[in-house]
Structures are given as structure tokens and as C-alpha cells.
Amino acid sequence: MAFLSRPGLSRLWAAVRTRLERSGLQPTGTIRLQHLDVEERESLSLLLARPFTGTSATIRLPDLDTRLRASGVGRGLAATLAALGPPLTDRRAARDAVAAERHRLGSAAEAALAATPLADQPWAHQWLTDIRRSGTLARQPRGTALTTITQAIQTLATLFPAGGTALAPVVWGRGELATRTTGSAHGLDDGTLLARLVLRGIALAQDVDLPTDAPSRRALWRRASVTPDEVSSTVLTYGLRPTGATWQEAALRERADHHLETHLTLRELRTLHLELPRGTRVHVCENPRVVEAAADAGRTAPLICTSGSATTVVLTLLDTLAATDCAFAYHGDFDWPGITLANRITARYEARPWRMTAPDYEYLATRAELHGTPPLPLTGTPVEAAWDPELTATMHALGIALHEEAALDLLLDDLA
Known part of the structure; x- marks a missing residue:
């Protein structure tokens, strides 16, 4: 050999x-x-x-x-x-095995559909055909694929118990529906293959477009009489004084007057008349410590915190305020994830960079060195700062990451 x-x-x-x-x-x-x-x-x-x-x-x-x-x-x-x-791979045999598995899985799915009230519904068969053509299930492990398509059929049959497009006369919590059809309250969580398949079926049954983002997915769940979880995720706010006349808006104004932060859920954002005076400048930060310090210092400027990432509830609030012609100023961490998030916020809302330029970074880095602060190495892949072409090069040259707390005194001065 x-x-x-x-x-x-x-x-x-x-x-x-x-x-x-x-x-x-x-x-x-x-x-x-x-x-x-x-x-x-x-x-x-x-x-x-x-x-x-x-x-x-x-x-x-x-x-x-x-x-x-x-x-x-x-x-x-x-x-x-x-x-x-x-080892050698018999690719012909592998292709034959994949084809046989697809056929077996398709036959099992057709049999599962035939045992439900959806058996005679054209939209249900179109849904199943689209899934089979996409190859989505064929890429899953054998047992997982069959379980997933079976649970998707059972979930749609639960939502459309009489067949056709008429929904069940009951409002389901998404966790309750998931428990009923999968045994797990998280079976239909956002991002799961099962949730995507079920939403595709609902869209076909209701003759609407397939949702492409989180807000439209929640809207489609509600259209199918399924209430998504809208209370576990929150956005941290401070100093919001909406002009609405309901007790909710009054409560926000009162909390702002007493320098108290407020966590808002998606459910609250759906019912709040959250309109600030036109042209209000809203400051947006990345770290909760900025909100805490602003409250301790009795600052009055409106402040919203992304808490490290712009989740759906954060974007929903910012979208709401942007619709009332609020202006935004954004500050985040001087590291590559921070620049990525800043790019997203500044592009989506035309936000003004808030002490986020190359001179700001150089000043903070120099001040940290003079104070004897141990340097935090800047690691990862560099990201171009869309609002300042010199910032990325400066950060790369100095090689130091600076979190928002390094600029806390300056940010508080701006919020005064």
C-alpha cells in the first residue's frame, strides 16, 4: 500500500x-x-x-x-x-435513498392529511405540494421530518376544524396551541420549522402573502385567532411623555416626572397612543446602565435602550415614534457588534450619531489611557461605520474596544 x-x-x-x-x-x-x-x-x-x-x-x-x-x-x-x-460514497445509491425517503415522507404526509377535515381542501394540498417541492423536509433527519409535517397538519386541522377556510370559533394562545398539537409550549415558537410551515398553510388558507418579518408573522397568527406571546419581551424606556389622554399615557408621563424607567411589552405598544410632540429628539442607547444613570441624575430627555440588540419590541417602539416624526440620536459600544447595531439603527431611522464619530472614539480612548483604565482588546471582523468613514479605520488602528459606560458622563451632559 x-x-x-x-x-x-x-x-x-x-x-x-x-x-x-x-x-x-x-x-x-x-x-x-x-x-x-x-x-x-x-x-x-x-x-x-x-x-x-x-x-x-x-x-x-x-x-x-x-x-x-x-x-x-x-x-x-x-x-x-x-x-x-x-471512505467512498456511493452517490447514486445516496440519491436513490433520498428519492425513496422523499416518496415515503410524501406518502405519509398525504395519509396524515387525508385523516383530517382538510382532506378535500385545495389549499391544503397545494400547501403540502409546495413543501415537498421545496425539499425543506428532505433536509431534516428522517424522524424529525415526519414528526414535523404531521404536527403541522394537526395544527392546521385544529385551526380549521371544519375544513375550508373557516377558523375555529376559539382564540388560542400560541403556547396553548403548541401544547395541544406538539406536547411542548414552545413547539410553535418563532424561528422553528414547524411555525414556518404552519404560517405558510395559514397564508394559503387566508389567501394572503407569506409574512417576511416578525410583526407580519404576529399579525398572521392573530388573523388565525392565535395570540402570540407579547408580554415576555420588553423594551426599556425613560422619560417618555406621550400626548394621549388615556390612563396609560398619563401613567407614562407620571413615571417620567418621577424619573422612573418603564419596561413596555409588545402588548402595551399595541394599545398605547404613543405620540410625542412632533420633532421630539429621542436618544437611543445600547446599554441599560445609561438609562439607570439618567434616572439617578434626574435627566428629562426621552431615552430608549436597545439592551444590546434591536429586538422586535425595540423596533416596534422606534417605528411607532418614527411615524410621529420624532428624530433619533444613537450611541452604542465602540466594538464591531456595536457598529453593526449602530448601522442598523442609523439606516432604518436616519438617526444622528450621538458621540459616535472617530474624534469621539479617539478622545475616549486617550482619556481611558490617561486614567490608567486597562485596555479592552478590539476583536472580531471590522465593520464599516456607514455614518463616518474614518471611524472604522481609527478603531482598527488603536485596537481598543470601548463600551458605552466609558462615555457615560458625556452622555448625561447631553441628556440634561
């Missing part, structure tokens, strides 16, 4: 491996090697016991297989390559 591993045969074995894997591991057909060097010609001559003198060679795989079996190797071509490694 040592001779077979010599470099002069490496191109031969690579070409043979490709041919075998495509032909069901059978040594059939020929391969042609071109631009042979001296070492390759010598190795092929020794292997096949005939001279190779030109710069190209045509080799019949049956002849090579016979030669290996008759030689000291004592095994056929496929066994030889398997021994040389890595």
Missing part, C-alpha cells in the same frame, strides 16, 4: 474516486489524465506494467481493477481506494 500512496498517483486516485462515486462504485469506463510530469509517468508505468511516455494517458478502469486484483494488493479498485481513504 505504501507504493499506492506515492504523490505520482494522487491525481489518478482523485479522478478514479470521482468516477467510482458517480457510477455506483463499479469500475467502468475510462479516465484521461493530461499534463503528466515525469514522476506521474513513472508511477503509472509501474502500477500498470506498461510504459507511459507521453504527457497524457487514457486508463480503462476495468483494466486497473484487474491489475490491482492480480498484484500484491489483492483487492479491487473500490476496496483499494477505501483503504487509501477517505
